[in-house]
Amino acid sequence: MINENRLLNEFIELVSVPCPSKDERAEAELIMAKLRELGLEPVMDKANEKTGGTCGNVWAYVKGTVPDAPTLLFEAHMDSVAPTTGTKVVRKDGVLYSDGTTTLGGDDKVGVAGMLEAVHALKEDGVAHGDIQLLFTISEEIGCLGVVNLDKSWIKANYGYCMDIGGSMGEITYAAPKLYDIYVTVKGKAAHAGIAPEEGVNALMLAAEALSKLPAYGRIDEETTFNIGVFNAGIGTNIVCPEAKFVIDMRSLNVPKLEKLKDDTMALIKETVEAGKGQVEFEVVEGCPAVELSKDHPCIELAKRSAERLGFKVELKTTGGCSDGNYLCGYGLPCGLLATGMSNVHTTEEYLKESDLYDTARWIYETVKVAAEK
Numbered sequence: 505m506i507n508e509n510r511l512l513n514e515f516i517e518l519v520s521v522p523c524p525s526k527d528e529r530a531e532a533e534l535i536m537a538k539l540r541e542l543g544l545e546p547v548m549d550k551a552n553e554k555t556g557g558t559c560g561n562v563w564a565y566v567k568g569t570v571p572d573a574p575t576l577l578f579e580a581h582m583d584s585v586a587p588t589t590g591t592k593v594v595r596k597d598g599v600l601y602s603d604g605t606t607t608l609g610g611d612d613k614v615g616v617a618g619m620l621e622a623v624h625a626l627k628e629d630g631v632a633h634g635d636i637q638l639l640f641t642i643s644e645e646i647g648c649l650g651v652v653n654l655d656k657s658w659i660k661a662n663y664g665y666c667m668d669i670g671g672s673m674g675e676i677t678y679a680a681p682k683l684y685d686i687y688v689t690v691k692g693k694a695a696h697a698g699i700a701p702e703e704g705v706n707a708l709m710l711a712a713e714a715l716s717k718l719p720a721y722g723r724i725d726e727e728t729t730f731n732i733g734v735f736n737a738g739i740g741t742n743i744v745c746p747e748a749k750f751v752i753d754m755r756s757l758n759v760p761k762l763e764k765l766k767d768d769t770m771a772l773i774k775e776t777v778e779a780g781k782g783q784v785e786f787e788v789v790e791g792c793p794a795v796e797l798s799k800d801h802p803c804i805e806l807a808k809r810s811a812e813r814l815g816f817k818v819e820l821k822t823t824g825g826c827s828d829g830n831y832l833c834g835y836g837l838p839c840g841l842l843a844t845g846m847s848n849v850h851t852t853e854e855y856l857k858e859s860d861l862y863d864t865a866r867w868i869y870e871t872v873k874v875a876a877e878k
């Protein structure tokens with residue numbers, strides 16, 4: 505049984521430790537100490553050699569008693585967005601807040617605390633279960649750097665659950681987009697704007713013309729989005745603009761559709777710019793792979809069964825956001841995202857219902873239990 509008091513105290517302890525991205529060492533050491541208290545042998549990997557952070561990802565393996573049950577991996581990230589140092593938890597009417605000067609850090613300590621308490625309770629209750637892998641990552645908030653730089657051969661699980669998404673208990677996200685960032689540089693030719701404008705090629709205007717020809721932006725359709733959030737150009741009012749740069753963020757749950765959108769967009773920009781005697785360069789950065797599970801994938805079915813058993817209202821969802829779960833899927837681990845209730849994240853108004861903290865731990869506990877049943 506989940507021990508609410510113990511879980512609450514542990515949550516408060518975890519969010520009280522400073523844990524900015526790239527400097528999660530204190531948090532990681534606290535988590536490793538707690539894992540050792542549970543009789544586990546946590547290991548820290550060396551992902552920080554690539555990220556430049558103060559510690560690596562923390563892994564732990566809980567040996568099960570039911571050998572033919574699937575191995576489940578639960579994952580949460582250790583870092584929180586700033587301001588995150590000196591967090592003091594305020595309890596009010598069954599809801600947890602910060603004192604207003606920092607984020608609460610429920611993103612993602614609700615996942616961390618929930619995983620620790622679930623394993624604690626499973627051991628205490630002597631529940632029969634399969635093997636469990638726990639993964640606590642670094643620097644999720646600045647581009648999922650911990651999971652991007654982990655050694656995928658360390659993943660031993662059949663199914664994964666990323667405990668890092670808002671929403672009500674019972675909400676299961678089975679699809680998340682693949683993302684491309686396309687860095688576009690349009691090159692024209694500088695000239696004096698007053699004396700010889702005809703000798704110049706205005707890159708800013710060519711970029712604007714190309715963008716005005718895009719058939720759509722914003723929400724393209726139910727599963728696809730397209731944004732230009734950065735545009736830089738120009739060096740002086742009296743100079744024909746020689747260079748313009750902008751960045752496209754495009755995402756889709758439908759990977760073939762995304763590939764076509766990428767190719768079509770680049771072709772349209774190239775054609776327009778070249779027709780105006782400019783040149784264009786593209787740098788395509790693959791942001792993250794997609795989460796592409798079907799609604800009846802065994803990984804999703806399992807989370808659904810355990811949620812139903814707990815009386816949660818099950819809802820299968822998709823998201824337009826990217827998380828560590830995308831990368832775990834990219835490594836070949838089917839990984840769903842389970843709602844943890846956190847709200848107003850990335851602001852000092854972040855809050856978490858106490859009941860959602862307890863139910864997050866219950867959901868993990870129950871999923872492990874159900875997975876070992878015949």
Ligand SMILES: [Zn+2]
Nearest residue numbers: 581611612668
């Ligand atoms: Zn998060």
